[in-house]
Amino acid sequence: MRWQDIDQQPCSLARTLAIIGDNWTLLVLRDCFMGVRRFDDFQQRLGVTRHVLSDRLRKLTEGGVLDKVAYQERPLRHEYRLTAMGKELYPVIVHLAQWGDKHLAGEHGAPLTRYHRQCGEPLEAQLQCSHCGDTVKPTDIRVEENPYWAGQILVNS
Template identity: 60%
Template sequence: MRWEDLDQQPCSLARTLAVVGDRWTLLILRDCFLGVRRFDAFEQRLGVTRHVLTDRLKKLVSYGVLYKSPYQERPLREEYRLSEKGLELHPVILGLVGWGDKHMSDERGAPIIHIHKSCGQEMHATTHCSVCGKAITAKDIKVEVATSWQGHLDEFLPSKSR
């Protein structure tokens, strides 16, 4: 499997990684959720080259994760904003942050805490079943090939999963 062909794979994770699967893109998204919108601010905060930043931002715009919005007319200057599709990546970012807080923090603990605006309390992202509402872990989930893909993915899932 070649990196540039990921978006053609019969796997939602592979297709997603084609859009957000490199370190700079994830850090750009982190900064978007922190309110960063302008090219120069991304460049300064991340220390990434202009070429790489331009490439990643173009990709996120082309996939509809970000959109450009003018903030100055003459000369035209645009900022990058999260689209609805981009906002839907928030649980992914929170999940990665939670993993990092648990497994990558030093003796000082998590560097940033997340406060739920409604209740004012520190919160941690959790995953729940969309039907019954119960909290779930990897051990609570069984995967199956979707009916529309049966016969096309026989080799995709290891026999243990089926």
């Protein structure tokens, strides 16, 4: 199986990673959430080569995560903005960065600290059930297979 074919799998994680799972792509999104919008700004901040950046921005745009909009005519110039769908990836970024803060910070501490505006404390995000509002721990989650793919996804052990 080639990496470029993983979007064919009956797995939401695989399909998501087909759009945002390539090397560099999540760093592009990090910068999107910081307000970066232009090709050259991404390129300078990331240090990625221009044609890799071009490819990643194209995949993100085709995947509906970014929107390529003209910000001027003559000469025509475009910038990339997060769509509503793209903004919903923020929790992923937060949890990834938080994991890095906790486990990979060097001697100078975490490069960035996120604060919860309402209570003013450094944010330690966790999962919450939007239905009942309770905190959700991994063991509180029960996974059920769609009958259409019965036996193909879950490990039977």
